[in-house]
Amino acid sequence: LPDDIFRDGCAEVIKYGVLYDEALFDLLAQTGISFPREDVIARCVEHKRNVVEQDEFDTGARMKLNLGHTVGHGIEGHSNFTVSHGRAVAMGMAIVARAAAAGGLCSQADADAIVQLLERFHLPTGTDYAAEDIYRCALSDKKRSGGKVNLIVPRAVGQCDILPTPVEELKSFIEAGL
Numbered sequence: 001l002p003d004d005i006f007r008d009g010c011a012e013v014i015k016y017g018v019l020y021d022e023a024l025f026d027l028l029a030q031t032g033i034s035f036p037r038e039d040v041i042a043r044c045v046e047h048k049r050n051v052v053e054q055d056e057f058d059t060g061a062r063m064k065l066n067l068g069h070t071v072g073h074g075i076e077g078h079s080n081f082t083v084s085h086g087r088a089v090a091m092g093m094a095i096v097a098r099a100a101a102a103g104g105l106c107s108q109a110d111a112d113a114i115v116q117l118l119e120r121f122h123l124p125t126g127t128d129y130a131a132e133d134i135y136r137c138a139l140s141d142k143k144r145s146g147g148k149v150n151l152i153v154p155r156a157v158g159q160c161d162i163l164p165t166p167v168e169e170l171k172s173f174i175e176a177g178l
Contacts, residue, residue: 007033008086010121015067015093016044018114022158025117032120063162067152068092071174074138078129090118094125099177100153105163110156131178135171 001009010033017025024043028035048065055062072092075083083091094115101111115125127134138149149170151163165173 004084005086007121007123008084011068011086011090011093011118011123013040013044014114014117014121014123015065015089016047017117018093018097018154018157019064019067019152019160020047020158022156025113025157029113029117029120033122060162063150064152064160066150067154067160068094068096070138070149070151070170071095071134071177073140074134074136074174075127075129077137077140078133087124090121090123091125091127094118095127095174095177096151097154097177099173100155102176103173105161106154106156110154113157114154126178131171131175134174138170138174139167 013035014025014028017028021043024040027040051062051065054060068089069092072085072088072090075091076085076088079088097106097111097114100106101108118125147167148164149167151165151170151173152160153163154160
């Protein structure tokens with residue numbers, strides 16, 4: 001794969017470490033881009049398989065696979081899709097991690113570790129877009145249900161929760177992570 005496409009995929013690999021697998025996260029932090037490809041990809045597929053088997057219709061645990069995606073989709077949309085999905089998800093994960101730390105939902109150390117790992121993979125962790133613009137585009141995200149959006153937030157590396165967030169609080173959550 002071309003380097004930029006490969007790095008986009010690495011954002012999803014990092015996502016699995018943040019969601020479920022502190023040991024995977026640590027391995028990626030130690031090895032960087034030279035991680036053992038087949039082993040890591042098999043591990044990610046295994047995580048996804050387990051989640052999909054547990055929640056075939058995306059009504060519970062499977063929602064966690066959307067870590068970074070609500071904010072990421074807002075960034076993608078505002079960019080008119082000139083920002084790739086992987087880069088947008090990386091920015092979304094970083095913004096959500098920083099917002100979670102700012103709100104006392106996870107430690108600053110864990111949020112910093114997430115951002116640093118994304119940066120180690122040369123993925124973007126911030127944007128010049130205004131919170132208002134990201135928010136406006138994120139409102140059409142599939143994770144919105146009426147007046148709430150289900151944000152996936154890290155509590156620690158390897159542990160994330162679904163945080164039903166009133167739509168009117170989403171913009172301030174994004175602002176806290178920018």
